[in-house]
Amino acid sequence: MDWTSGYVTDLEYTHGYYRELHPDILRLACLSAGVAPPAGDVHHYLELGYGQGLSFNIHAAANPGTFWGTDFNPTQAAHAAALAAASGAGAKVLDESFAEFARRADLPQFDIIGLHGIWTWISSENRQVIVDLINRRLKVGGLVYISYNCFPGWAPAEPLRHLMTLHSDLAGSEAAGTVGKVDGALKFAKSIADAGALYFKLNPAVTERLKRITEQNRNYLAHEYFNRDWDLMAFSEVARILGEAKLTFAASAHLLDHIDGINLSPDGAKLLAGIQHPVLRQSVRDYLVNQQFRRDIFVKGARRVTPLERSEMIAAQGFMLTSPPSEVPLKVQGALGEGSLQEHIYRPMLEALADNDYEPKSMRRISGHEKVKSLSPAHIMEALIALTGSGHVSPARVPSAVARTRCKALNQAICLRSRSAADINYLASPVTGAGIAVGRMEQLFLLGLSQGKSSAADLAGHVWGILQMQGQRIIKEGKTLEAAEENVAHLDGLAQLFIDKRLGILKALEIA
Numbered sequence: 001m002d003w004t005s006g007y008v009t010d011l012e013y014t015h016g017y018y019r020e021l022h023p024d025i026l027r028l029a030c031l032s033a034g035v036a037p038p039a040g041d042v043h044h045y046l047e048l049g050y051g052q053g054l055s056f057n058i059h060a061a062a063n064p065g066t067f068w069g070t071d072f073n074p075t076q077a078a079h080a081a082a083l084a085a086a087s088g089a090g091a092k093v094l095d096e097s098f099a100e101f102a103r104r105a106d107l108p109q110f111d112i113i114g115l116h117g118i119w120t121w122i123s124s125e126n127r128q129v130i131v132d133l134i135n136r137r138l139k140v141g142g143l144v145y146i147s148y149n150c151f152p153g154w155a156p157a158e159p160l161r162h163l164m165t166l167h168s169d170l171a172g173s174e175a176a177g178t179v180g181k182v183d184g185a186l187k188f189a190k191s192i193a194d195a196g197a198l199y200f201k202l203n204p205a206v207t208e209r210l211k212r213i214t215e216q217n218r219n220y221l222a223h224e225y226f227n228r229d230w231d232l233m234a235f236s237e238v239a240r241i242l243g244e245a246k247l248t249f250a251a252s253a254h255l256l257d258h259i260d261g262i263n264l265s266p267d268g269a270k271l272l273a274g275i276q277h278p279v280l281r282q283s284v285r286d287y288l289v290n291q292q293f294r295r296d297i298f299v300k301g302a303r304r305v306t307p308l309e310r311s312e313m314i315a316a317q318g319f320m321l322t323s324p325p326s327e328v329p330l331k332v333q334g335a336l337g338e339g340s341l342q343e344h345i346y347r348p349m350l351e352a353l354a355d356n357d358y359e360p361k362s363m364r365r366i367s368g369h370e371k372v373k374s375l376s377p378a379h380i381m382e383a384l385i386a387l388t389g390s391g392h393v394s395p396a397r398v399p400s401a402v403a404r405t406r407c408k409a410l411n412q413a414i415c416l417r418s419r420s421a422a423d424i425n426y427l428a429s430p431v432t433g434a435g436i437a438v439g440r441m442e443q444l445f446l447l448g449l450s451q452g453k454s455s456a457a458d459l460a461g462h463v464w465g466i467l468q469m470q471g472q473r474i475i476k477e478g479k480t481l482e483a484a485e486e487n488v489a490h491l492d493g494l495a496q497l498f499i500d501k502r503l504g505i506l507k508a509l510e511i512a
Contacts, residue, residue: 024395033251043111049118053080086413153292255389262334289335320396321353358508360396399430418443460491
């Protein structure tokens with residue numbers, strides 16, 4: 001029997017980090033929606049289908065609790081296990097199918113169960129296994145994070161996906177491998193579009209999607225479009241299935257969804273306000289915003305918190321600015337397009353958050369800051385949600401000594417890897433408990449700092465030595481810099497920029 005069950009396994013999934021899986025983001029999203037999150041700070045956490053395991057391992061290293069995860073692709077499981085060994089976090093990294101995992105007798109009752117993307121790509125039998133597992137192993141009051149492709153936004157492009165997989169199955173060459181099949185399917189679809197097919201003429205957004213995906217990573221495309229099982233679902237259908245495990249919808253884990261002003265027209269907001277049934281309301285909202293990918297939180301035994309409880313819990317929550325204030329655009333992207341943030345609210349907020357070398361601050365402390373004390377609590381709360389949702393602010397806490405040790409070990413392993421690879425672009429912060437975007441060059445600079453190099457010139461020389469050893473050169477504006485002097489000069493500029501703009505924040509995040 002084929003153990004892959006039609007799932008793409010010969011190409012590894014990308015090394016992405018998905019912040020909606022972060023326990024504190026899930027907690028904040030629940031509170032923003034007025035729903036009680038799981039009680040306490042120490043949780044049992046399960047991720048089903050962790051891919052390369054980067055999010056899973058960052059969260060296991062940087063947060064209290066026990067972390068379990070399974071992904072039946074042994075290559076990806078081996079990669080995730082190596083990261084777990086590097087951090088020493090003791091995460092349970094397994095390579096079992098969902099059915100095998102569900103039969104284990106040693107599973108705890110979980111507070112949080114996360115599924116990023118896999119719901120779309122698995123069979124109905126596997127979905128039922130997951131529902132049964134949730135029913136038996138999720139605590140009362142626990143939550144499930146689930147993301148999936150959905151109606152109506154994906155509906156116009158579903159025939160494109162069908163066309164490409166049909167070509168891959170019937171005309172793709174086994175000798176070319178999966179990448180060759182993907183390339184062939186993309187060329188085939190383009191040839192049909194170029195032939196004047198009415199489907200593409202009447203759906204110009206699909207034509208644009210085809211152009212975009214042609215430029216995307218082939219490993220990602222293989223998993224996103226070419227698995228045998230691929231089911232597009234409406235929110236109402238997902239809610240019905242998860243209802244079998246006593247789950248009810250709580251909130252979107254995508255915090256920008258919580259801001260109606262950037263997502264809904266006044267008429268749309270008024271329409272939604274008049275719909276009482278939560279499933280119908282979410283379904284109508286999907287049509288209003290043309291939703292194609294949902295990031296949902298469902299809760300087993302959802303409990304509404306009072307406005308006072310909600311205010312007190314959010315007021316005690318720590319927040320940290322993770323970008324220099326000058327680099328935070330006063331723009332945010334919603335379903336309606338790009339929205340402007342009010343300067344008189346957001347500039348003082350950013351300055352207050354950056355105060356004391358980016359030290360984490362509770363909302364209560366931020367509210368009392370000289371620069372923002374004239375703002376209402378509602379304005380401060382919405383600003384924090386918007387800045388967190390756009391990735392410039394993160395929930396934060398006082399890190400434990402254990403988290404510091406684990407994050408340092410994991411980050412060191414990733415930075416050492418960056419000497420020869422550029423596939424992991426996140427490091428773990430014990431302060432935020434989350435992944436922070438740090439590219440290859442910055443990781444190499446961090447390695448240099450750990451070896452006692454401090455000036456831009458020394459850091460540039462350190463990185464150039466690594467690149468030169470492998471015959472690598474800097475590519476600037478599409479042109480390869482051949483001369484050593486050009487490479488070193490460019491690296492010197494990057495190193496100075498790193499010292500001036502990034503090092504302070506990375507120190508505050510306890511990454512540097």
